[in-house]
Amino acid sequence: xxxxxSTKELQSIxxxxxTKVGFVPTMGALHEGHISLIKEAKKQxxxxxxxxxxxxKQFSINEDFSSYPIKKEADIKICALAKVDYLFMPEISxxxxxxxxxxxxPNQSYILEGFSRPDHFNGVLxxxxxxxxxxxxxxxxxxxxDAQQLFLIQKMVxxxxxxxxxxxxxxxxxxxxxxxxxxxxxxxxxxxxxxSLISKSLYCASRIIxxxxxxxxxxxxxxxxxxxxxxxxxxxxxxKNFQKITKVELKNTIILIVVKFKTVRLLDNIWV
Amino acid sequence: xxxxxSTKELQSIxxxxxTKVGFVPTMGALHEGHISLIKEAKKQxxxxxxxxxxxxKQFSINEDFSSYPIKKEADIKICALAKVDYLFMPEISxxxxxxxxxxxxPNQSYILEGFSRPDHFNGVLxxxxxxxxxxxxxxxxxxxxDAQQLFLIQKMVxxxxxxxxxxxxxxxxxxxxxxxxxxxxxxxxxxxxxxSLISKSLYCASRIIxxxxxxxxxxxxxxxxxxxxxxxxxxxxxxKNFQKITKVELKNTIILIVVKFKTVRLLDNIWV
Numbered sequence: 001x002x003x004x005x006s007t008k009e010l011q012s013i014x015x016x017x018x019t020k021v022g023f024v025p026t027m028g029a030l031h032e033g034h035i036s037l038i039k040e041a042k043k044q045x046x047x048x049x050x051x052x053x054x055x056x057k058q059f060s061i062n063e064d065f066s067s068y069p070i071k072k073e074a075d076i077k078i079c080a081l082a083k084v085d086y087l088f089m090p091e092i093s094x095x096x097x098x099x100x101x102x103x104x105x106p107n108q109s110y111i112l113e114g115f116s117r118p119d120h121f122n123g124v125l126x127x128x129x130x131x132x133x134x135x136x137x138x139x140x141x142x143x144x145x146d147a148q149q150l151f152l153i154q155k156m157v158x159x160x161x162x163x164x165x166x167x168x169x170x171x172x173x174x175x176x177x178x179x180x181x182x183x184x185x186x187x188x189x190x191x192x193x194x195x196s197l198i199s200k201s202l203y204c205a206s207r208i209i210x211x212x213x214x215x216x217x218x219x220x221x222x223x224x225x226x227x228x229x230x231x232x233x234x235x236x237x238x239x240k241n242f243q244k245i246t247k248v249e250l251k252n253t254i255i256l257i258v259v260k261f262k263t264v265r266l267l268d269n270i271w272v
Numbered sequence: 273x274x275x276x277x278s279t280k281e282l283q284s285i286x287x288x289x290x291t292k293v294g295f296v297p298t299m300g301a302l303h304e305g306h307i308s309l310i311k312e313a314k315k316q317x318x319x320x321x322x323x324x325x326x327x328x329k330q331f332s333i334n335e336d337f338s339s340y341p342i343k344k345e346a347d348i349k350i351c352a353l354a355k356v357d358y359l360f361m362p363e364i365s366x367x368x369x370x371x372x373x374x375x376x377x378p379n380q381s382y383i384l385e386g387f388s389r390p391d392h393f394n395g396v397l398x399x400x401x402x403x404x405x406x407x408x409x410x411x412x413x414x415x416x417x418d419a420q421q422l423f424l425i426q427k428m429v430x431x432x433x434x435x436x437x438x439x440x441x442x443x444x445x446x447x448x449x450x451x452x453x454x455x456x457x458x459x460x461x462x463x464x465x466x467x468s469l470i471s472k473s474l475y476c477a478s479r480i481i482x483x484x485x486x487x488x489x490x491x492x493x494x495x496x497x498x499x500x501x502x503x504x505x506x507x508x509x510x511x512k513n514f515q516k517i518t519k520v521e522l523k524n525t526i527i528l529i530v531v532k533f534k535t536v537r538l539l540d541n542i543w544v
Contacts, residue, residue, distance in 0.1 A: 007433065101397060101428040102376040125373060133433035156373040161279065161405035 019046035023137030028052040029069040029182035051088040057123030108242040186264040202270040214248040233258040291318035295409030300324040301341040301454035329395030380514040417443040458536040474542040486520040505530040
């Protein structure tokens with residue numbers, strides 16, 4: 001595995017590759033979720049690039065950019081073990097310059113995860129477009145866990161006719177159902193148990209829907225009942241165009257949930 | 273020459289081409305200026321794509337979108353004669369959809385040509401990024417006549433690491449010095465004579481500078497003296513980062529001028 005630090009070196013290496021390239025962009029602190037994306041990329045491509053870049057532009061002032069977990073050595077080991085071909089770990093200064101051309105994300109960016117963080121998805125799309133330009137992958141891998149991010153990236157790719165296929169990968173879960181996330185490490189022992197209720201509430205919703213109950217309010221109340229001891233930030237039902245809905249449409253509904261704990265907020269979702 | 277109307281067909285054709293592609297984006301009403309770009313592209317590439325698309329997003333409400341000259345048949349003939357390989361003439365609906373991810377151009381977009389048209393360059397960059405995604409050219413050709421547009425496109429390519437080289441082509445001129453433009457056809461006979469003073473004022477500025485006079489105000493006054501009977505909208509001196517300057521910096525200065533006539537405004541510039 002070759003570690004690349006500069007964009008110039010990356011571009012030069014990329015020019016020399018004419019076989020099928022797969023790309024897994026990450027912010028590091030790699031866990032089994034990322035590894036499953038890398039495995040998928042390895043299966044479907046000849047050469048796999050992983051990027052590790054904690055993108056400052058997607059954090060708001062009050063957010064956890066400065067405390068976002070950095071596990072550089074462990075990440076490098078994980079990538080090497082997963083037989084990644086190229087690991088791209090650029091400095092902030094090689095990715096961003098002053099007074100840039102910016103991305104302005106559409107309506108669907110200012111609800112849910114974007115509601116209290118209006119610049120979050122602008123920052124996500126800004127860096128992802130840069131990385132797409134650099135890596136020029138045939139296939140790019142994103143987790144369904146960040147469903148709104150996935151939707152917006154797919155939209156950007158479509159709107160700008162970007163020549164990469166977005167592969168949406170299933171959320172990886174612990175045995176107790178908790179979606180695997182870099183931020184899980186911040187959970188207190190008691191919170192770890194409570195956090196498993198998040199996925200339980202989603203599975204419950206799925207069961208209710210399979211019994212032909214499509215009323216969002218009824219399903220939401222059942223979920224809230226399971227989560228009654230937790231601090232639920234939101235439960236929302238959207239269609240695949242990320243518009244809020246009041247009736248579940250089968251094969252076209254995502255149920256999204258965010259729960260706040262002492263020092264961390266966890267998000268999860270289910271596609272029904 | 274093959275004419276392509278749909279983005280799907282374009283993408284399918286593009287995938288089948290592995291040799292060097294050159295790209296000349298236009299808004300049609302082709303003239304010798306465009307032909308010189310196409311010739312340059314033919315020289316430097318194996319396959320040349322030309323696009324003709326009058327981009328609605330770069331016109332303001334009060335501007336000449338609806339009256340912008342359309343010369344479809346003549347344009348097709350010109351491209352065929354110039355041995356263009358593929359002529360891409362998409363419908364608006366195949367390029368734009370509702371509620372898109374947008375481009376927000378930087379500071380340098382809101383001066384000069386962007387001053388009274390704040391969305392003009394956002395619209396230019398939006399469509400150019402789409403076309404770059406579709407055509408994936410090794411080399412893309414733009415005229416120096418639209419210097420601010422050229423600067424912003426170069427900036428976008430750099431910021432997003434877009435894999436195309438921007439080739440800046442010299443402004444083509446009539447014998448009397450008038451820069452060739454689609455909008456020249458709107459000049460009244462008397463205005464045609466007066467319009468030649470625009471380039472004369474730029475050449476005059478260049479001569480003054482070659483005598484080591486670098487004070488922008490002094491040079492500007494000499495230019496305005498030549499243009500005293502014309503309606504000058506602006507004369508501005510910028511460096512190659514498109515920041516206004518008060519002292520000419522050799523090899524790093526562009527002098528830009530816009531003159532208004534009865535039904536048309538003409539722009540021109542010189543790089544010193």
